[in-house]
């Protein structure tokens with residue numbers, strides 16, 4: 001007999017409306033995709049349980065935040081998050097410009113309890129199935145970036161694993 005270690009992490013999924021946040025979560029947690037999700041109102045939650053190693057279980061609580069707001073409410077949503085996925089839509093440059101505002105909002109309102117530094121963040125350039133030249137300017141925001149497609153199930157598993165590795169290393 002040995003003890004099973006369990007970790008629970010709150011992960012934020014942020015970015016402008018329609019970039020594919022809900023689709024990425026549904027793909028990651030349930031492996032499904034639909035062209036017509038309703039806009040998220042307020043916040044939705046999803047839980048993904050991962051057998052990280054034989055003796056380590058990780059529960060990821062994914063917070064799917066409606067992209068309309070970056071105002072007062074986000075402080076409440078961000079509370080105690082340890083990581084974030086920032087999503088933009090490669091077919092809409094405006095959603096990429098918004099990435100720096102989302103990152104600034106994040107850094108202003110939440111930090112890691114251990115050292116007060118910024119929480120782990122990765123950038124997802126989503127909908128690459130619609131657009132082939134997705135990588136231009138990707139590292140502009142000083143975040144690790146992944147070109148994803150919720151539709152084609154591209155890179156979502158890899159991106160979240162990368163993020164989780166960062167979190168687990170910091171434990």
Ligand code: GDP
Pocket residue numbers: 015016017018019020021022023024034035036037038039040067126127128129130148149150151152
């Ligand atoms: P959210 O507002 O950020 O949660 O965005 P949604 O997940 O609701 O997605 C907005 C729209 O984009 C929906 O019609 C999705 O089906 C579509 N969508 C999301 N991800 C992808 C993708 O990777 N490729 C394509 N082609 N469409 C996507």
Ligand code: MG
Pocket residue numbers: 021022023038039040064065066
């Ligand atoms: Mg949504």
